Amino acid sequence: MTTAWMNATIYTGEDFAEAILTEDGRIKQVGSAEDILSSSPDRVVDLNGRFVLPGFNDSHLHLRHLGKQLQSLSLSGTKSIQELIVRSRQYLKDHPDRSRVALTGSGWNQDQFSEKRFPTKEELDQISSEIPVALTRVCGHVAVVNSRALEVLGLDASTPNPPGGIVEKKHGELTGLLKETALDYLGPLYPELTSEDLRSQFQAAFSAAVELGVTSAQSNDLSGSNTQALAIWNLLLDMDQKGQIPLRLTQQLALDTFEELDAFFEEAKQPPSDHLSMGPIKLYKDGSLGARTALMQKDYADCPGERGTDALSDESIRKVLSWAQENDRGVIIHVIGDGALERVLNLYEETEDPSRHGLVHCQISTKAQLERIKEIGCYVLAQPIFFDYDLKVLVDRVGDELAATSYAFGTLMRKGVSVSLGTDCPVEGVNPLPNLYCAIARTDLEGKPDGGFHPEHAMTLSEAIRAYTAESAFQEGHADNKGKLAPGYLADFVVLQHDPFQEKPDALLRNRVVMTVIGEKIVYTHHGERSTTR
Ligand SMILES: [Zn+2]
Missing domain, CATH: 3.10.310.70 (Diaminopimelate Epimerase; Chain A, domain 1)
Structure with missing residues (x-):
């Protein structure tokens, strides 16, 4: 059965079109309304003149933690310690069952x-x-x-x-x-969660992501010990088999010794579906800028003598990298400070194929390091939404000079580095639109500073969309399957209320997803949005 998706401005990732024809979960044809209708589709969906783009692929987040947060005490947005106390007390009163x-x-x-x-x-x-x-x-x-x-x-x-x-x-x-x-x-x-607790946390997170237009997620939910990671993987396999994973999920595996990795892969079954796959090994090199635990090459500008935390030794990382080489796996490493970046670049440079490996966050960088990333050929998983908070502390923490060459995601992309976008949710919300806005505007969500912080590193809208779709797909090894709207690709796309190419960047903050389509199936429709089907 074929479906024609009509009456929309369609951004394929490279070009604009008027209509899409889908069949068996994939795109059959993209073109003019006339072309698509002349194929006599079995079903026609009217998209009310909206804007369509490839589904968002969040390249690094933590869906299990999002689910847990959706079902536990969330203190985000708390404006004072007093408010933190009041909200916590109230929660204790309202949910005695969750605080046993x-x-x-x-x-x-x-x-x-x-x-x-x-x-x-x-x-x-x-x-x-x-x-x-x-x-x-x-x-x-x-x-x-x-x-x-x-x-x-x-x-x-x-x-x-x-x-x-x-x-x-x-x-x-x-x-x-x-x-x-x-x-x-x-x-x-933390009480031992039953697998049913976990299942319901995942389901809450999947729904939240899908409603915001996330059709693919590269989620780091496998962590702890190899047995804990395996229990979660087995649960996901079961959910996949029962059709309980609406989006396309790739798992990033946070185990940091080859003994644990061996033990995990000895037992882990491979999923047979296109809704669940195993991604790279995820390691941590340092902490965060806000807490001054990001590893710096020089002292923090606002804390002399402090250079952050080396969370995992070079030697331990080297062992995992050689395990990965033997076992044909990629590795991605959390690096926030320029000290962490330098050490990880040195380690990647020693490997046979650095293009298999990625830098998660890659926030603080010197000008020379930007060039080195390009030369070494590893990829970058970026979260521009971090600007909303980090711009409040960035210059204080690292000084003007280093800040001026940091978060240089647009510059990296234009050098030819593969940069993908994600939210690191629940560190930030899973909504792609504010993230796109920060990538383009390089401001916080209030639009400060005027004109953006070092706007020479900004992405254009089309670069940011490419980073959120095609580059994310490329990094997970699905470049020929996902990330653009073209014949043969999965029919994963998102319908926005307004065309962002016709509006100023800050309009992204008021735009919204009105429909999410995964594998040709409408998995979310915004309340009140009518899409007449005949
Ligand atoms: Zn993370």
């Missing part, structure tokens, strides 16, 4: 607090002195806990810092703040 073991929440950011500092354990004691409380910062690399949690976890002033982490102490006493690998101590506060 502990109250855990996430999403706060001290730079958005009027106090501009981390909360303390004493402040969290005001939420509860009986129930352990652990609240994770928006980056996922820092958490603050109350006194009861420290007690339950057996942490005290004599607890040493774990390798790659910090249990913060002041005047010989714990402050309640944990950084990087010290967050592993929080494990006992």
Whole structure:
């Protein structure tokens, strides 16, 4: 059965067209309305003059965490420590069932607090002195806990810092703040989830993503130990078999020793479907800029003596890279500081085929490093939406000179580097439109600074769409299947209310997805949008 999608402005990723013909989940023809109708389609969908583009492919995010956040205490948007306390108390009251073991929440950011500092354990004691409380910062690399949690976890002033982490102490006493690998101590506060809990978290996340036009997601949900990762992979295989994965999901696997990788792949079955596939190995080299745990080549401009955290040694990464080479897998590494970038570029340069490997975030970079990325030939998974927060701290943290050559995603693309876009959700929301806006405008979501921060590094709208579609598909090895609207490609596309090529960039923030189509199936229609079918 053929379907004609008519009455729209269609951006194929390269060109404009008037109509699409689909069959068996794929695109059969793209062209003028006349051409498509002359093929006598079995079904015609009227798209009301809207704008169509290839479906968004988010190249790095954490859908399981999004699902968890959708079903737990979210502190994003909290404007003060007092508000954090009030919201947490209210949640405890409303959801006693979800706080049996502990109250855990996430999403706060001290730079958005009027106090501009981390909360303390004493402040969290005001939420509860009986129930352990652990609240994770928006980056996922820092958490603050109350006194009861420290007690339950057996942490005290004599607890040493774990390798790659910090249990913060002041005047010989714990402050309640944990950084990087010290967050592993929080494990006992999170109750063992049943596979049904996990399934419902994934389902909540899939729906949220699909409603915002995300037709493909490269999600890092496989983490912890190899057995934990395997349990999640098996659940996803089961969901796939039951048709419970509406979008196309590629999994990034965060295991950082070859023993664990071997153990995982020994057991892991390969999915037979085009809705689930195994992606690269994901490693961390450093932390975040906001928490000053990103690894820098020089001291932080606003914190002399501090250069961030080396989260995984070069030697450990080298071992995983050689495992990947033997096992024909790619590797992507979280790098935010220029120090982390430098070390990872050195490591990639040693490998046989650096084009297999990617840089996740790639935020702080020197001019010379931009050139090196091109020469070495690895790819970049970028999140321009980080501008909304990072522009508040960027120059303070790294100084003017380094800031001027950082987040240079448009420049990298024009040098010929493959740059894809993603949100790192739930660090940021999963909505692609504000992300596109930040890529083009290089401002925060309020449009500051005027004219954009170093606009020479901005992407054009068509570059940003390409990064969000074709480049994402290229990086996951699906370049001949996804990322543009052309004959033979999967019929994955998104219908927007307005044509962004006809509007100013900030109109993207008011535009919206009115329909999402995956494999020719309408998987989402905005309430009130009529698409007459005959
Ligand atoms: Zn991430």
